[in-house]
Amino acid sequence: MADTDKTQPAAAAEHQEPTRTFHLDMSIQEAMQVHPRVREVFAAFHLGGCAHCALGQFETIGQVCAGYGVDPDALLEVLESLLDEQPEPPQG
Numbered sequence: 001m002a003d004t005d006k007t008q009p010a011a012a013a014e015h016q017e018p019t020r021t022f023h024l025d026m027s028i029q030e031a032m033q034v035h036p037r038v039r040e041v042f043a044a045f046h047l048g049g050c051a052h053c054a055l056g057q058f059e060t061i062g063q064v065c066a067g068y069g070v071d072p073d074a075l076l077e078v079l080e081s082l083l084d085e086q087p088e089p090p091q092g
Contacts, residue, residue: 020076020080021034021079021080021083022034022061022076022079022080023061023076024060024061024062024065024072024076025060025061025062026060026061027057027058027059027060027061028042028048028055028056028057028058028059028060028061028064029057029058031061031079032057034079034082034083035079035082035083037082038079038082041075041078041079041082042055042064044078045068045070045074045075045078046068047064047068047070048064061075061076061079
């Protein structure tokens, strides 16, 4: 019988990054579809808030961060935190 090291998978699992919904290669359009408050987060980071600063729907989060000098880790952290809260039902 072969001697196998059973600690490898457990050790690898401990060092895995948590699965993230938002990522730098995600388009703005995709991000907007994840949660109804994504637009508010972009506005809080001064992204796309005025007519001459409109975000392209096909630009990625990474491109927008680079173009506007926004810390991508900070933006992704706030976007991910949206998923911890319950979205408000649409008013209508």
